Amino acid sequence: MSSSSGFGSDGDVAALAALVADAEGAVDVVRAGQVREVRVLAAAGRLAREQAAGASERVQSHEMALRGIAAELAGVFAATDRTLQRRIDEAQDLVENYPATMDAWEAGRVTRGHVRVIQDVGCSVPAPVRGEFERAAIERCVGETPNRRVRDALVHLAERLHPRSFSERHEQAAAGRCVRVQAGPDGMSDLIATLPTVIAEGVVDRLTRQAREIINARPQADADQSDGGAATGDTEAAAPDSAVAGGSSFGGDTRSIDQVRADVFADLLLAGTPALDPTVDDDGNGTLGAIRGKVQVVVSALTLTGQDDGPADLVGRSPIDAATARELAGDNTAWDRLLTHPVTGTVLECDAYQPTAAMRRLLRARDRHCRFPGCRQPAIRCEIDHTHAASDGGPTHVCNLAHLCKRHHDVKHHTRWRVKQLAGGLLVWTSPTGRVYREDAPPPLVAFAIDIGQSRRDGIPRWGVSPSATPPF
Incomplete structure (x- = not known):
């Protein structure tokens, strides 16, 4: 080594x-x-x-x-x-x-x-x-x-x-949705919205992706501003404060992603569209307004067809009621049908009604989040990593791919942490000191029933789950 x-x-x-x-x-x-x-x-x-x-x-x-x-x-x-x-x-x-x-x-x-x-x-x-x-x-x-x-x-x-069914309790809780202001120090306040979880997650996802679009546009804005200054010979023309304060120029923008999210949030509520959009041009609205929030939901086939009202799984967060899950599935033009193992719940196959990036869809459905031990970063914000490096002959196949967040992707490649992938998406991590950590591909939490103490693999009980459907909201 x-x-x-x-x-x-x-x-x-x-x-x-x-x-x-x-x-x-x-x-x-x-x-x-x-x-x-x-x-x-x-x-x-x-x-x-x-x-x-x-x-x-x-x-x-x-x-x-x-x-x-x-x-x-x-x-x-x-x-x-x-x-x-x-x-x-x-x-x-x-x-x-x-x-x-x-x-x-x-x-x-x-x-x-x-x-x-x-x-x-x-x-x-x-x-x-x-x-x-x-x-x-x-x-x-x-x-x-x-x-x-x-x-x-x-x-x-x-x-x-x-x-009491989750749908019944959710309906009662949803009646208490509200927006309130909690005053804070130094002229600041917390604007608190109590919303159904799936709506709140969609709002945060949209704000996050809009904020990243703004941040990703900074290099071009800085370059344009630099070119403009050089052409006129006026070194004062590219003052960062004026660039950030108004107009469409984002040159010199140093806001954090939290600050950008907050600013876009206020713009959307007050103006209906982001007032500052570095992607806007003379042809019409920029790309920020076109961004829509996304969430990933896993719902059993029986719940989807209305044969039961079991809660669905909002991946990375919490349960959502059956009615909302069915509405999300119905509003989408495409969704994934997951075939899961009847005992372990491992995702075995993913049928896509539209043939788009099938391998990525399967991995997203299987992994659901970063596969480093203990990490919970959702798969939609992770990178797909070759467990056995492609440069060393590792195949680009689901049996050699897994989602890792940026932090743990770097850990895998730049430290002595090592990983190998076994059948069913099981990752076995070895720390620099030789400690071994098993990271199973998480079965969907949506289930017809839970087999407690019946089905075991390597001495650890697994969840019995139903075939499930994931609408890419």
């Missing part, structure tokens, strides 16, 4: 390996301390309940007992008694309502981050099915980073187990 690739010499790698070993020991110690702390706080809550038992005004007695205990513990934890009281309540809920999660955490199968996600999502699950949710959630968390991918999977699991 050459010393120029990533971490330097083999001695550097050995030093890093020693640090990793120390980190593993530290993680074990921290986990044991966290588990003990939660159990101590839960015991404090039980003590308060026992002290209040039999009192004539039980609720008030329990509250007073809990306050007294929290005040006592506050000195030990160097926190306020209010904070300790809240933590006691959370610990009691965790210990009493999620015993299997506590056991898995204590055994090192899951982390504190997983526990938080299970508890946060589980609060919406009715008590009669919470045990079923907890068992499935633990299995889903094992071996995964506690990121949005895991949370999304648990949210879909909770939706499936809820006695």
